[in-house]
Amino acid sequence: MDEYYQLQPSNPNSYHFFMYDNFFNHVNFKPENINILDGMAKDWKKECADYEAKIKYYGRIHIFLGGLGPEGHIAFNETGSTRDSLTRKIDLVPSTIEANCRFFNNDKSLVPKHALSVGISTVLDNSDEVIIVVFGKNKNWALTKTLTEKPTPKIPSTFLKTSQNTVVVADYEAIENNYKHKL
Numbered sequence: 001m002d003e004y005y006q007l008q009p010s011n012p013n014s015y016h017f018f019m020y021d022n023f024f025n026h027v028n029f030k031p032e033n034i035n036i037l038d039g040m041a042k043d044w045k046k047e048c049a050d051y052e053a054k055i056k057y058y059g060r061i062h063i064f065l066g067g068l069g070p071e072g073h074i075a076f077n078e079t080g081s082t083r084d085s086l087t088r089k090i091d092l093v094p095s096t097i098e099a100n101c102r103f104f105n106n107d108k109s110l111v112p113k114h115a116l117s118v119g120i121s122t123v124l125d126n127s128d129e130v131i132i133v134v135f136g137k138n139k140n141w142a143l144t145k146t147l148t149e150k151p152t153p154k155i156p157s158t159f160l161k162t163s164q165n166t167v168v169v170a171d172y173e174a175i176e177n178n179y180k181h182k183l
């Protein structure tokens with residue numbers, strides 16, 4: 001769904017590396033059937049447009065499987081992302097850089113400041129099913145807002161409610177919080 005901008009695929013913190021290390025290296029997918037945004041693309045606009053075109057060419061995505069950012073992002077759709085957003089380059093917000101610096105020796109200066117990401121429309125309008133997994137206490141706020149707020153670009157995950165085909169899977173820590181009474 002997303003990749004850091006200008007981070008080599010061989011970098012252990014890239015989503016390329018993560019996906020190969022945790023999944024693709026253990027299954028027998030044909031390489032030509034693996035499609036991850038190229039964060040190193042010289043022309044990021046073309047890369048993003050080509051990604052959208054490829055999805056349209058194949059018809060639909062059967063399942064999007066993603067997580068939830070601490071301030072309510074889906075993939076890297078940060079605050080301000082609109083319901084009709086498509087694949088594009090995104091400026092990461094401070095809370096995302098803060099949350100992800102745990103993978104970069106806890107050094108915020110090492111976290112890329114931009115990413116390529118599918119948009120909200122890309123996810124919700126092109127898929128049969130969206131599964132969002134939400135684990136941990138630091139997702140309390142975002143999960144509560146996702147479930148209780150009206151859809152708003154301020155918290156892009158609230159747009160999940162505009163699709164009939166979204167399933168949220170959360171652990172107890174993500175649900176049990178100060179906002180529990182509102183759920």
Ligand SMILES: N[C@@H]1[C@@H](O)[C@H](O)[C@@H](COP(=O)(O)O)O[C@@H]1O
Nearest residue numbers: 002066067068069074075076135
């Ligand atoms: N770009 C990714 C998102 O796609 C992911 O949803 C989020 C939450 O990940 P996790 O569930 O591992 O906390 O982290 C990053 O910001």
